[in-house]
Amino acid sequence: MPARPSEDELIARYFAPLAGPAGLGLNDDVALLAPPAGRELVLTTDALVAGVHFFADDPAGAVARKALRVNLSDLAAKGAEPIGFLIALALPSDWTAAWLEAFAAGLGGDAALYRCPLIGGDTVRTPGPLTIAVTALGAVEKGRMAARSGVRAGDRLYVSGAIGDAAIGLRLRLGLGPELAQEHRRYLLDRYLLPQPRLALAPAMAAYAHGGMDVSDGFVGDLTKMLRVSGVSARVELTRLPLSPAARAAIAADPALFDIAATGGDDYELLAAVAPEQSAAFEAAAAAAGVAVTLVGEAFAGALPPRFIGRDGREAAFRHGSFSHF
């Protein structure tokens, strides 16, 4: 059995090749970068724990990608362009070179794909589960960040992509879902395994959205949270909730999955609140960016929680408005 590498050897072998110029070759304890001229900085951090946020036997590359992507999703929701990221990795002692190679390959692939280079990190050992904390740094045009608190009465409420795929995919992963065509099953499992951060929508968010937030803990709960922080209410039509063909097939097989779709987590789609006079421009910008956006409701003045109107025309009540990992 080969000797375990030191932390420095491990960084030099697996992570230094991924580093952008600001990472100083990962030879220093810090990243150094010139701030983007005339823009504001957006920073976010999200931690993932094996057995809590992903399965310990998920492919290493997918785990790495997910750890980065959940942070990129936050940047996208704010209308920010990625600058780079730092990663703090707590590794259990049973890691293998093959696992770490695949992890680094996944991380490097996404760093290149999303133009968000690795600029720093820390690697420590843990007697517990693999734990990954990524901090991502982005830039947005001054005064243009789509804040969670930025929704105004009268705003149109949009959601990107499709909702519920990951929550249904998680049930399939746990062996709880209905029988589905192989193609639908694969799609839903993949949507749980690998979020798609909507960075292509970021410029449209910065240009047109007053309010923005990514859906990580469930559509109903996260939208409720955004409206509460913004101090407004809303009416949301659940019949408009965008569902993928696979999610539709799953819900057709088990109608109870609709609530799972509306309230489950891990969507990593974006919520956008846009003034009515800008909604056409927002929709056009989203179409040009290749990201579907769906109008699901409208904000209005008031302190009450949003009303979610179901398919029967009545207000829906959810047992769990939101999924929380904590």
Place this chain on the structure above:
Amino acid sequence: MPARPSEDELIARYFAPLAGPAGLGLNDDVALLAPPAGRELVLTTDALVAGVHFFADDPAGAVARKALRVNLSDLAAKGAEPIGFLIALALPSDWTAAWLEAFAAGLGGDAALYRCPLIGGDTVRTPGPLTIAVTALGAVEKGRMAARSGVRAGDRLYVSGAIGDAAIGLRLRLGLGPELAQEHRRYLLDRYLLPQPRLALAPAMAAYAHGGMDVSDGFVGDLTKMLRVSGVSARVELTRLPLSPAARAAIAADPALFDIAATGGDDYELLAAVAPEQSAAFEAAAAAAGVAVTLVGEAFAGALPPRFIGRDGREAAFRHGSFSHF
């Protein structure tokens, strides 16, 4: 037994009161800040795991302070002034309100003391040990960062404060140390528990140090690393190694502790490489800042590892040049 709070309640209760303006009240997923004009950004991340980097029964406030301070130490070594920090906290399920209150109080105390506000974070649950990843952001005058790779032949090598206290303190904590006067014992234990980031020295580092690094994994190992990355060699007089009265007393009782002091970790003192013609100004600036700095050696051209000259005038050999947590 009261119900467990949600993640949002937990953040609102314990962490939102610590947030600086860039933290947006911790109501958003991100921090937003204007980059410092005409300066460069310095970012660093360090993770601590219970049972690896601190004792699970260390006081909660001290754990929080240590998690922030090890990052502030990196900023200080680079000559950077703190801007703010993000914290990713993986909490085991047995946390108590009293523990978290003390943790937040320690964190907030240091955030105020070092003018480094909390600007963001993430709180997740873990089935493993408490794990804390802090990412700190600082600013340094353009082109003035004291890089680990910046040591030049001819530079004088300085170290701040006193070396070895924490390594000896750790041995006392483990019940391995010699009998000492209560006052010395307390001092050494405290130096292990609570690093003192040398932020007061940061302006002098930026103004006068070509090269800089904090000593976290041991004086001998970290200095060797800085010189290797800089591509220079050095001669270091171990008789000049600054030792506290408590460390001197411990070494007098057990001479083998000298090697522990020179190679042990957790000092969080600074290494500075300063050109000879600037060394008087550096020493004066350090004195004005109230931080002791000691000249320990001189860098010269060459690829060989530095020579550490012992008290007998011969080159010292260390069994372990460096302490690595990994």
